[in-house]
Amino acid sequence: MGLMGFLDRLADVDTLDKAMEPARKAVQSVPSAVKDLLHGTWLGHPLHPVLVQVPVGSWVSAGILDAIPAMRPAATVLIGTGVAASLPAAASGAADWSEQGIGVRRLGAVHAVMNTVALGLYVGSLAARAKGRGTLGRALAYAGLGVAGGSAAVGGHMSYAQSSGASHAATAARALSSDWIDLGPLDDLPEGRPALRTGTGSGVEVPLAAVRRGARVDVFIGACSHLAGPLYEGSVEEVRGHACLVCPWHDSAFDLDNGEPRRGPAANPQEKLEVRMEAGRVMARLPSHNR
Numbered sequence: 277m278g279l280m281g282f283l284d285r286l287a288d289v290d291t292l293d294k295a296m297e298p299a300r301k302a303v304q305s306v307p308s309a310v311k312d313l314l315h316g317t318w319l320g321h322p323l324h325p326v327l328v329q330v331p332v333g334s335w336v337s338a339g340i341l342d343a344i345p346a347m348r349p350a351a352t353v354l355i356g357t358g359v360a361a362s363l364p365a366a367a368s369g370a371a372d373w374s375e376q377g378i379g380v381r382r383l384g385a386v387h388a389v390m391n392t393v394a395l396g397l398y399v400g401s402l403a404a405r406a407k408g409r410g411t412l413g414r415a416l417a418y419a420g421l422g423v424a425g426g427s428a429a430v431g432g433h434m435s436y437a438q439s440s441g442a443s444h445a446a447t448a449a450r451a452l453s454s455d456w457i458d459l460g461p462l463d464d465l466p467e468g469r470p471a472l473r474t475g476t477g478s479g480v481e482v483p484l485a486a487v488r489r490g491a492r493v494d495v496f497i498g499a500c501s502h503l504a505g506p507l508y509e510g511s512v513e514e515v516r517g518h519a520c521l522v523c524p525w526h527d528s529a530f531d532l533d534n535g536e537p538r539r540g541p542a543a544n545p546q547e548k549l550e551v552r553m554e555a556g557r558v559m560a561r562l563p564s565h566n567r
């Protein structure tokens with residue numbers, strides 16, 4: 277069995293599902309403004325992959341410098357930097373983890389345990405170095421690097437194979453035709469709430485969410501960027517001063533003007549289509565950057 281198959285098997289193990297729930301509930305009870313900060317909603321980009329660059333980069337660099345006797349004091353500084361930077365990275369990962377499906381949460385728990393072990397080994401390394409036990413300090417640091425590397429593989433599987441951080445709206449948009457799509461008469465759209473319309477392309481139908489406000493219509497890919505929830509079943513609400521389309525699954529809110537997330541857990545924007553009117557009918561198409 278390959279690594280991918282092993283990780284997929286691991287994501288099927290339900291033994292610890294109940295044990296994970298208290299941790300999930302604790303993370304979910306954090307005020308939403310703090311969680312949105314950790315998700316990266318304010319940035320319009322998931323924050324966790326940005327923050328993990330610091331501990332990973334610091335610890336890999338420390339591993340190289342530890343191999344050069346004259347550079348070992350610098351390695352110690354980098355290990356300390358990585359230990360400090362791992363805390364915000366872990367907090368943002370926990371916020372994302374709490375709003376994912378069960379398969380991702382299972383692997384996320386493994387990822388968290390491995391990262392905690394790696395962190396413990398690095399803290400132990402710092403303690404050993406402080407006591408002048410350099411050989412032990414280096415051994416613990418290299419062990420930490422090995423565990424952190426394994427954990428990164430698990431995190432990569434969550435991101436790439438399980439699409440935990442990907443925009444599900446961008447994936448759906450790829451199947452849509454680049455031509456103008458006729459969404460029917462303007463007068464058929466309800467006022468102030470999303471309606472399901474369908475676009476075609478590549479032989480498949482792509483759900484769209486169309487919101488009419490007077491003579492104005494905003495059209496989005498119907499699958500929420502967070503986990504593909506049905507935005508056309510959502511609602512229109514004022515969120516943090518912006519008129520937003522709100523997802524019915526986890527309450528993410530996307531600005532009707534530009535698709536930017538105004539409330540998480542979504543951190544990716546929602547794909548918005550160009551709209552024009554033609555003889556009282558609504559026409560929409562993907563902007564060129566999505567084609």
Ligand code: FES
Pocket residue numbers: 500501502503504505523524525526527528540541542
């Ligand atoms: S699917 Fe999670 S907020 Fe839309």
